[in-house]
Amino acid sequence: MFFKSLQTSLLIAASALPCAAWAQDAAEDTDIIVTATGAEQRADEVGLAVTVIDAETVERRQTVILSDLLLTTPGVAVARNGGPGTVTYARLRGAESGQTLVLIDGVRTNDPSAPDGAFDFGSLFTTGIERVEVLRGPASVPWGSQAIGGVVNVITRRPGPGFSARARGEYGTFETVVGQSGIGYGGERIRARIDGGYFTTHGISAAASGSEADGYERWGANGRVEFDLTPDVAIDLRGSWSDGRTDLDGFSPTFEFVDTDEYSTSKELYGYAGIKARLGGLNNRLGFSIADIDRDNFASSTATEPSFFARGRSERYEYRGDLAITEQVRAVFGAEHEDSRLFDGTDRFESGITSVFGELIVKPIEMLTITGGVRHDDHEDFGGNTTFAANAALALPTDTILRASYGEGFKAPTLFQLNAPGFGNIDLQAETAESWDAGIEQQLVDGALSIAATWFHRDTVNQIDFDLVSFTYSNIAATSAEGLEVAIRARPNRDWLFDASYSLVDSKNRSAGFAGNELARRPRHSVSASIDYAPQTGPALGATITHVGDSFDNPANTVRLDGYVLVGLRAAIRLADRYELYGRIDNAFDERYQTVATYGAPGRAAYVGIRARFE
Template sequence: MQGCAHVLKPLLLLSTILAASPAVAQTGPVSDADIVVTASGVAQPADQVGQAITVITRDAIERRQIVSVADLLATTPGVTVTRNGGIGSFTGVRLRGAEAEQTLTIIDGVRVNDPSSPGGGFDFGNLLAGSIDRIEILRGPNSVPWGSQAIGGVVNIVTLRPTEGLQARGNVEYGRYDSLYANAGISGAKGGLSGALTGGYLKSDGISTAAAGTERDGYRQYGATGRLGYDIAPGIGIDLRGYYADSRTDLDGFPAPAYTFADTPEYSTAQELYGYAGVHATIGGVQNVVAFTIADINRDNYDPTFGTAPSFIGRGRSERYSYQGDWQAVRQLRLVAGAERENTRFNDGTTFADTGITSFYGEAIVTPIEALTITGGIRNDDHDAFGNHTSVGANAALALGTGTTLRASYGEGFKAPTLYQLYGPYGTRTLDPETARNYDAGVEQSLLGGRARASATYFHRDTRNQIDFDLGTFTYANIARTRAEGVELAIALKPVDALTFSANYSYIDSRNRVAGANFDNDLARRPHQTVSATVNYVFPFGLSVGSTITHVGDSFDNAANTVRLDGYVLASIRAEMPIGERLSVYGRVENLFDETYQVVRGYGTYGSTAYGGVRVKLD
């Protein structure tokens, strides 16, 4: 671990925030009343789950006035975010120091990691918050219910869901860089029919992607989500869900004659389409779900200097057929089992490849006594290219009558080689899957009748067979090994109804474990320490005010640890005032003190920015 001085700096910052701020952050421990699905793939009360999960609700998204989901995730425990420039630029989310490509992302039941990208990751740069109702972040490997890519953890996103009656919401805001953001949604349910629809638009002149550049690189997105449900009979129904986004991002490149990172007229486009169609039926006490999902992603890069044809294309598509059964055998025993078949393909203009994977898994959720829940499971994946792989996992939660909950888990994760790594121009068809083993243990304490909650978690993860580019053979190979361990602390307070406060501190020591020149070096762009605190206060006359402060520690931009990225502190303030029962006006200032910083060497970041808007709700 680092020296005491490096640990004390963020802890002192956190203590200062706690002492001085009349406020709250929404990223504290999960309430026992929460229902989560990322632990086992089925809905469970949070106090029956032994894994570390953070839940973010729609109320928190609106209170924080969030536009980009990545900006919200960056203030949660165990999460680090890097963005290559302004909004819309490639954005990676790392959980507990794992690679961004090792984060499994799910939107409305669809696994949306991109089969056409070299590492098979999901780009959070185009994911906006306007349509989202709820986010669950599970930290740590969890391949038993979720399969490939869940090495770092799982980010599960749920868009607008219908409730009884008819509701509508919308907001529009404007701010620096000629930024315009608008979003609207309508939902409702009556009898056995329910539905929801959202639409959104964002346009911004942006900042220069190259930190040394002067030309602004803009961004534009329009998108929509929808869902429809119909109950055919008691316990039997169909569910349809869809997500679409069309984005354009201006880029910078390496123009002649200097070939250094600078302003260029390059840009990229992306069209994302995700769909879910499922049937659920309860038969003989077993809740059955049969579903088909599709993720279709088209990416194109253009350089007008060389003409109108794309300089790069990426076409990724995955189709998944799945069955899941959920049976409460007796009060003390719940059994979950499933089968899946996923087919993926990609095309980069020169290479076309496809593959598939067939999976079976089973889980037992046992409650031997009322306070103790033990979950264990096993999964087998049979990949068309690398063959069979088996993963296991187990966790336990002990909820004591004193408001104390003890948690412990062991989880395994694996990540199948991507189509590019297998069949691309530098591919190797004999690659093995990346694998990880993780264990963690934690304690959560509820005080003051639930108005105060605090938690502490220790974790350790070893990852083997990581796939990296081998400079000796100029091909992809299983040559990387990493280790990560650390501590996550969180607190949430609501001393009175008008005041909320939450804060978290993460220490993550993630290191290269491959023998050689970089052995035991820090992994690139993985700060050891982060601190975040959020406060909110509502005055009796309705005005809501709040602030968020985040400290990110030093890190390195390269594997050799020769290029340092200095740590930084970002602060924001915000306010919202209702006008009548359905309308409110709001505004915020981000990077309040105009901090100069970089999260990726050579790429630009935002200075101080201000935004104002109007929000409406009808029900």
């Protein structure tokens, strides 16, 4: 819909841990969207801006780290503190990184121990991913806190019928080794799949001025088991896990960012266990999910005790219902309770939030779908908050879809912002936002060409920032963002595919002292274009060009980040029915750039690999 020596490690037999959501049972069909309401909807019935990154795109682009694909998605800005494995944040439509809600199979993954709760994309790889839905704009009604900028919903691979297996091995620049494998089985009553991966690289210097390479190593796995107790009742278990170590750079005694032998470790576990049942026209899901994140920093390679220690954990109990009232009216509703915990090595902090929500999906006529909803959240520390949302999609017989939406978002203060010793403020209020957008999608040439455009505007108030006067967190910021997102897809025949996107994001600070300044690390313009040629016989060839415009690194707009252009080239050739040899060159013209001031970014790199599929 809307607008990136061959060593083979064929891995992992780690047991699957619970993860996910009944709504995530959407098929691989890109015409089905689950993130807009938390339940399956046809894409032409959704009035929100949603981009789907499917498994075909992941494989065609040969992408290993998911944030590299997000960079080519309309309205998304990505900033990374160095090479692979370092802190990586995504910002949707100019919102803060902590205002983007990230789901893995429906489990909220945002880190309770991070200052603003932002999810770190540095450890999120494409292993076992079937599709990613990127919803741009507030989505607090179905998903609750943190969805001010939007939602990134990662959906892992489901097993098909019978036995299936996949494997991938890759080697390249910076002595990078990638190994991924997965195995699945789908029977009459039980379906199970597990995917695992290993990644290691000598990396680059995290400090732009440095020369010492900072390496990264990661193990990860995700899996699911579905068991049908009866034709209408099923048990659902899903989960994902990762364990990584990242070499870091740090500050000298004169506060220069330089080479050091610091490093960090992270362990992440996300799980879901639930039961789903169909009672006539009512689909029900009752489940429990958990997110557990451990992060440690060490001052040197020989240190045995961490210099920074953080343990974040959230547990969520939820019920969701989906009721077909009539052929024209559908209700999606639910209730949730979440407990969050933070332990900093000395103190423990906890909070809880209880929520109820309801949405109506109405089709007064066949080609018009109207969705409206309301949610109320009651937070233990700052009280209640009610949000509303509505959207409409009109599918005309001219292969035209008109979309419009209004949404409210809110983000509860994090445990760190509320309770950090010396810096916390228990009187903080929730950040809130209002957003409007309108768009059009037009299919031409019997669907061979698709053009879509969306205009959006968002105002955010009570944004939490660090107050240099009181030296605590305070509700001192107000921001706005508006812009245009354009996406084009052309498939003139089965061999050729062209995708392009353009984003104009005008994000402004409206706070006292910074009014009119651009928000940090939000480029105003970005363009991405990909072309692929994949004939039935012979090699497949492709290229991606991404231009990211200038931005600023700080609220005062005194430190500029120059724009940059990245060019990626790729090729693949089928060796037999089940095997494929592939290779790519990233940053082919060795562009020198920074997405965060003083931090380096990878130069030209080449990789070669082999993939196998047994299905």
